Amino acid sequence: MRAIDYHMHTKFSGDSEADPRAHIEQAIALGLDEICFTDHRDFDYPIDTFALDTPAYFQELTALQKEYADRIKIKIGVEIGLDLDHKEEIEAFINASPYDFVIGSIHVIHHTEFYYGDFFHGKSKDQAHEAFFKETLKCVQAFDCFNVLGHMDYIMRYGPYVDKRVDHGKWQSLIDEILKTLIKKGKGIEVNTSGYKVNGCCGFPNFDVIKRYLQLGGTILTIGTDAHTSDRVGEHVYDVMGHYAHLGVSDVSTFTKRVKDS
Numbered sequence: 001m002r003a004i005d006y007h008m009h010t011k012f013s014g015d016s017e018a019d020p021r022a023h024i025e026q027a028i029a030l031g032l033d034e035i036c037f038t039d040h041r042d043f044d045y046p047i048d049t050f051a052l053d054t055p056a057y058f059q060e061l062t063a064l065q066k067e068y069a070d071r072i073k074i075k076i077g078v079e080i081g082l083d084l085d086h087k088e089e090i091e092a093f094i095n096a097s098p099y100d101f102v103i104g105s106i107h108v109i110h111h112t113e114f115y116y117g118d119f120f121h122g123k124s125k126d127q128a129h130e131a132f133f134k135e136t137l138k139c140v141q142a143f144d145c146f147n148v149l150g151h152m153d154y155i156m157r158y159g160p161y162v163d164k165r166v167d168h169g170k171w172q173s174l175i176d177e178i179l180k181t182l183i184k185k186g187k188g189i190e191v192n193t194s195g196y197k198v199n200g201c202c203g204f205p206n207f208d209v210i211k212r213y214l215q216l217g218g219t220i221l222t223i224g225t226d227a228h229t230s231d232r233v234g235e236h237v238y239d240v241m242g243h244y245a246h247l248g249v250s251d252v253s254t255f256t257k258r259v260k261d262s
Protein backbone atom coordinates (compact mmCIF):
# COMPACT_ATOMS: atom_id res chain seq x y z
CA MET A 1 0.00 0.00 0.00
CA ARG A 2 1.32 3.43 -0.91
CA ALA A 3 1.84 6.04 1.79
CA ILE A 4 0.06 9.26 0.86
CA ASP A 5 -0.94 12.55 2.40
CA TYR A 6 -3.81 13.81 0.27
CA HIS A 7 -4.98 16.72 2.42
CA MET A 8 -2.54 19.53 3.19
CA HIS A 9 -2.82 23.30 3.49
CA THR A 10 -0.19 25.96 2.89
CA LYS A 11 0.16 29.75 2.80
CA PHE A 12 -2.28 29.69 -0.13
CA SER A 13 -5.03 28.93 2.42
CA GLY A 14 -6.37 31.79 4.52
CA ASP A 15 -5.68 29.83 7.71
CA SER A 16 -2.11 28.63 7.11
CA GLU A 17 1.33 30.21 6.81
CA ALA A 18 3.07 27.00 5.79
CA ASP A 19 5.70 26.85 3.08
CA PRO A 20 4.83 24.15 0.53
CA ARG A 21 8.51 23.22 0.23
CA ALA A 22 8.66 22.40 3.96
CA HIS A 23 5.62 20.12 3.54
CA ILE A 24 7.41 18.30 0.72
CA GLU A 25 10.62 17.91 2.72
CA GLN A 26 8.67 16.49 5.67
CA ALA A 27 6.82 14.06 3.40
CA ILE A 28 10.12 12.83 1.93
CA ALA A 29 11.66 12.49 5.39
CA LEU A 30 8.73 10.25 6.39
CA GLY A 31 9.05 8.16 3.25
CA LEU A 32 5.66 9.09 1.76
CA ASP A 33 5.15 8.00 -1.84
CA GLU A 34 2.81 10.75 -2.92
CA ILE A 35 1.26 13.96 -1.61
CA CYS A 36 -1.44 16.29 -2.79
CA PHE A 37 -1.78 19.95 -1.85
CA THR A 38 -5.42 20.81 -1.17
CA ASP A 39 -5.65 24.47 -0.24
CA HIS A 40 -9.01 25.95 0.67
CA ARG A 41 -11.68 27.56 -1.42
CA ASP A 42 -14.97 28.42 0.26
CA PHE A 43 -17.50 30.87 -1.11
CA ASP A 44 -19.18 31.89 2.12
CA TYR A 45 -16.63 31.54 4.87
CA PRO A 46 -17.39 33.97 7.72
CA ILE A 47 -13.85 35.31 8.03
CA ASP A 48 -13.71 35.71 4.25
CA THR A 49 -10.15 34.62 3.73
CA PHE A 50 -10.80 31.39 1.91
CA ALA A 51 -10.20 32.76 -1.56
CA LEU A 52 -7.48 30.97 -3.52
CA ASP A 53 -5.00 32.77 -5.78
CA THR A 54 -5.20 30.04 -8.39
CA PRO A 55 -2.56 31.34 -10.86
CA ALA A 56 0.06 31.81 -8.10
CA TYR A 57 -0.90 28.45 -6.55
CA PHE A 58 -0.39 26.53 -9.79
CA GLN A 59 2.77 28.42 -10.68
CA GLU A 60 4.56 27.72 -7.39
CA LEU A 61 3.37 24.14 -7.00
CA THR A 62 4.07 23.18 -10.61
CA ALA A 63 7.66 24.38 -10.19
CA LEU A 64 8.04 22.31 -7.00
CA GLN A 65 6.44 19.31 -8.69
CA LYS A 66 9.14 19.43 -11.37
CA GLU A 67 11.98 20.13 -8.96
CA TYR A 68 11.08 17.13 -6.76
CA ALA A 69 9.95 14.81 -9.57
CA ASP A 70 12.62 12.18 -8.87
CA ARG A 71 11.99 12.17 -5.11
CA ILE A 72 8.22 12.24 -4.55
CA LYS A 73 5.02 12.44 -6.58
CA ILE A 74 3.26 15.75 -6.00
CA LYS A 75 -0.30 16.51 -7.05
CA ILE A 76 -2.17 19.81 -7.06
CA GLY A 77 -5.66 19.69 -5.62
CA VAL A 78 -8.14 21.81 -3.73
CA GLU A 79 -10.48 21.46 -0.77
CA ILE A 80 -13.73 23.01 -1.86
CA GLY A 81 -16.43 23.87 0.64
CA LEU A 82 -19.58 22.20 -0.70
CA ASP A 83 -22.29 24.77 -0.16
CA LEU A 84 -25.70 24.57 -1.80
CA ASP A 85 -26.05 28.36 -1.73
CA HIS A 86 -23.10 28.66 -4.15
CA LYS A 87 -23.42 25.60 -6.38
CA GLU A 88 -22.84 27.24 -9.74
CA GLU A 89 -19.85 29.30 -8.60
CA ILE A 90 -18.28 26.22 -7.03
CA GLU A 91 -18.65 24.13 -10.16
CA ALA A 92 -17.32 26.93 -12.37
CA PHE A 93 -14.37 27.41 -10.03
CA ILE A 94 -13.41 23.71 -10.12
CA ASN A 95 -13.82 23.45 -13.87
CA ALA A 96 -11.66 26.53 -14.47
CA SER A 97 -8.38 24.92 -13.35
CA PRO A 98 -6.63 21.59 -13.97
CA TYR A 99 -6.84 20.22 -10.42
CA ASP A 100 -5.62 16.67 -9.93
CA PHE A 101 -7.90 16.02 -6.99
CA VAL A 102 -10.83 17.70 -5.27
CA ILE A 103 -11.92 17.18 -1.66
CA GLY A 104 -15.53 18.21 -1.06
CA SER A 105 -16.05 19.34 2.54
CA ILE A 106 -18.98 20.74 4.47
CA HIS A 107 -17.72 23.85 6.27
CA VAL A 108 -20.70 26.17 6.00
CA ILE A 109 -24.41 25.39 6.09
CA HIS A 110 -26.67 28.19 4.88
CA HIS A 111 -24.29 30.97 5.89
CA THR A 112 -23.47 29.53 9.31
CA GLU A 113 -20.12 27.99 10.13
CA PHE A 114 -19.24 25.68 13.00
CA TYR A 115 -16.44 27.63 14.63
CA TYR A 116 -16.89 31.29 13.73
CA GLY A 117 -20.60 31.14 12.95
CA ASP A 118 -23.66 30.39 15.02
CA PHE A 119 -24.51 26.96 13.58
CA PHE A 120 -24.87 25.43 17.05
CA HIS A 121 -26.92 28.27 18.48
CA GLY A 122 -30.17 26.91 19.95
CA LYS A 123 -29.47 23.35 18.78
CA SER A 124 -29.11 20.29 20.96
CA LYS A 125 -26.24 17.98 20.02
CA ASP A 126 -28.68 15.62 18.29
CA GLN A 127 -30.23 18.46 16.31
CA ALA A 128 -26.83 19.78 15.27
CA HIS A 129 -25.49 16.38 14.23
CA GLU A 130 -28.67 15.48 12.38
CA ALA A 131 -28.57 18.80 10.51
CA PHE A 132 -24.92 18.21 9.62
CA PHE A 133 -25.47 14.71 8.21
CA LYS A 134 -28.66 15.75 6.39
CA GLU A 135 -26.80 18.62 4.74
CA THR A 136 -23.85 16.34 3.92
CA LEU A 137 -26.28 13.98 2.17
CA LYS A 138 -27.84 16.84 0.20
CA CYS A 139 -24.39 18.05 -0.86
CA VAL A 140 -23.10 14.67 -2.00
CA GLN A 141 -26.35 14.20 -3.93
CA ALA A 142 -26.17 17.64 -5.55
CA PHE A 143 -22.46 17.99 -6.37
CA ASP A 144 -20.39 16.04 -8.85
CA CYS A 145 -17.21 18.12 -8.93
CA PHE A 146 -15.36 16.37 -6.09
CA ASN A 147 -13.43 13.09 -5.75
CA VAL A 148 -13.72 12.35 -2.04
CA LEU A 149 -15.87 13.61 0.81
CA GLY A 150 -13.67 15.48 3.28
CA HIS A 151 -13.57 14.83 7.01
CA MET A 152 -16.99 13.27 7.51
CA ASP A 153 -17.60 13.62 11.29
CA TYR A 154 -15.83 16.98 11.35
CA ILE A 155 -18.84 18.35 13.22
CA MET A 156 -17.58 16.62 16.36
CA ARG A 157 -14.64 18.98 16.59
CA TYR A 158 -17.03 21.79 17.48
CA GLY A 159 -20.16 22.48 19.50
CA PRO A 160 -20.83 23.49 23.10
CA TYR A 161 -21.38 19.90 24.28
CA VAL A 162 -19.55 18.05 27.04
CA ASP A 163 -19.16 14.98 24.82
CA LYS A 164 -18.78 16.23 21.27
CA ARG A 165 -18.43 12.80 19.69
CA VAL A 166 -20.83 11.57 17.02
CA ASP A 167 -23.09 8.66 17.96
CA HIS A 168 -22.82 6.82 14.66
CA GLY A 169 -25.48 4.27 15.59
CA LYS A 170 -28.04 7.03 15.96
CA TRP A 171 -27.34 8.39 12.47
CA GLN A 172 -26.60 5.07 10.76
CA SER A 173 -29.38 5.34 8.18
CA LEU A 174 -28.30 8.86 7.18
CA ILE A 175 -24.65 7.80 7.11
CA ASP A 176 -25.57 4.78 4.98
CA GLU A 177 -27.39 7.05 2.54
CA ILE A 178 -24.33 9.29 2.31
CA LEU A 179 -22.03 6.31 1.72
CA LYS A 180 -24.37 4.71 -0.84
CA THR A 181 -24.63 8.00 -2.72
CA LEU A 182 -20.85 8.35 -2.80
CA ILE A 183 -20.45 4.79 -4.07
CA LYS A 184 -23.14 5.18 -6.74
CA LYS A 185 -21.44 8.35 -7.99
CA GLY A 186 -17.93 6.84 -8.01
CA LYS A 187 -16.78 9.06 -5.16
CA GLY A 188 -14.53 8.17 -2.28
CA ILE A 189 -13.95 9.05 1.30
CA GLU A 190 -10.87 10.14 3.21
CA VAL A 191 -9.69 9.37 6.68
CA ASN A 192 -8.69 12.77 7.98
CA THR A 193 -6.09 12.23 10.70
CA SER A 194 -6.80 15.57 12.38
CA GLY A 195 -9.56 13.55 14.05
CA TYR A 196 -7.01 11.71 16.21
CA LYS A 197 -6.80 14.80 18.41
CA VAL A 198 -10.51 14.55 19.17
CA ASN A 199 -11.07 10.80 19.01
CA GLY A 200 -7.76 9.54 20.35
CA CYS A 201 -8.11 6.31 18.39
CA CYS A 202 -8.88 7.31 14.84
CA GLY A 203 -9.57 10.01 12.32
CA PHE A 204 -12.61 11.63 10.76
CA PRO A 205 -14.51 9.42 10.16
CA ASN A 206 -13.67 6.47 12.39
CA PHE A 207 -12.86 3.02 11.01
CA ASP A 208 -16.38 1.67 11.59
CA VAL A 209 -17.63 4.13 8.98
CA ILE A 210 -14.82 3.08 6.62
CA LYS A 211 -15.74 -0.56 7.22
CA ARG A 212 -19.34 0.24 6.35
CA TYR A 213 -18.27 2.08 3.17
CA LEU A 214 -16.33 -1.04 2.12
CA GLN A 215 -19.22 -3.36 3.03
CA LEU A 216 -21.55 -1.31 0.85
CA GLY A 217 -19.14 -1.70 -2.08
CA GLY A 218 -16.96 1.41 -1.82
CA THR A 219 -13.43 1.18 -3.21
CA ILE A 220 -12.00 4.72 -3.19
CA LEU A 221 -10.08 5.65 -0.04
CA THR A 222 -7.52 8.35 0.60
CA ILE A 223 -5.62 9.48 3.69
CA GLY A 224 -5.09 13.11 4.60
CA THR A 225 -3.65 14.86 7.61
CA ASP A 226 -5.26 18.27 7.02
CA ALA A 227 -1.85 19.64 8.01
CA HIS A 228 -1.74 23.43 8.25
CA THR A 229 1.87 23.27 9.53
CA SER A 230 4.68 21.10 8.16
CA ASP A 231 5.25 19.19 11.40
CA ARG A 232 1.83 17.55 10.93
CA VAL A 233 2.42 16.36 7.35
CA GLY A 234 2.22 12.56 7.32
CA GLU A 235 0.94 12.36 10.91
CA HIS A 236 -0.84 9.01 11.57
CA VAL A 237 -0.67 8.08 7.86
CA TYR A 238 1.07 4.75 8.56
CA ASP A 239 -1.39 4.07 11.35
CA VAL A 240 -4.35 4.53 8.97
CA MET A 241 -2.64 2.29 6.39
CA GLY A 242 -2.45 -0.43 9.04
CA HIS A 243 -6.19 -0.12 9.69
CA TYR A 244 -6.95 -0.12 5.95
CA ALA A 245 -4.88 -3.28 5.49
CA HIS A 246 -6.71 -4.88 8.40
CA LEU A 247 -10.02 -4.09 6.65
CA GLY A 248 -8.76 -5.84 3.51
CA VAL A 249 -7.84 -2.72 1.52
CA SER A 250 -4.86 -3.37 -0.76
CA ASP A 251 -4.10 0.21 -1.75
CA VAL A 252 -5.24 3.80 -1.42
CA SER A 253 -6.47 5.80 -4.42
CA THR A 254 -4.55 8.60 -6.08
CA PHE A 255 -5.73 11.00 -8.77
CA THR A 256 -4.55 12.92 -11.81
CA LYS A 257 -6.70 15.65 -13.35
CA ARG A 258 -9.58 14.44 -11.16
CA VAL A 259 -9.45 10.91 -12.57
CA LYS A 260 -8.42 7.99 -10.37
CA ASP A 261 -4.96 6.66 -11.26
CA SER A 262 -5.03 3.04 -12.38
Ligand SMILES: [Zn+2]
Nearest residue numbers: 079105150151
Ligand atom coordinates in the same frame (compact mmCIF):
# COMPACT_ATOMS: atom_id res chain seq x y z
ZN1 LIG B 1 -11.97 21.12 5.86
Ligand SMILES: [Zn+2]
Nearest residue numbers: 007009079226
Ligand atom coordinates in the same frame (compact mmCIF):
# COMPACT_ATOMS: atom_id res chain seq x y z
ZN1 LIG C 1 -8.58 20.91 5.18
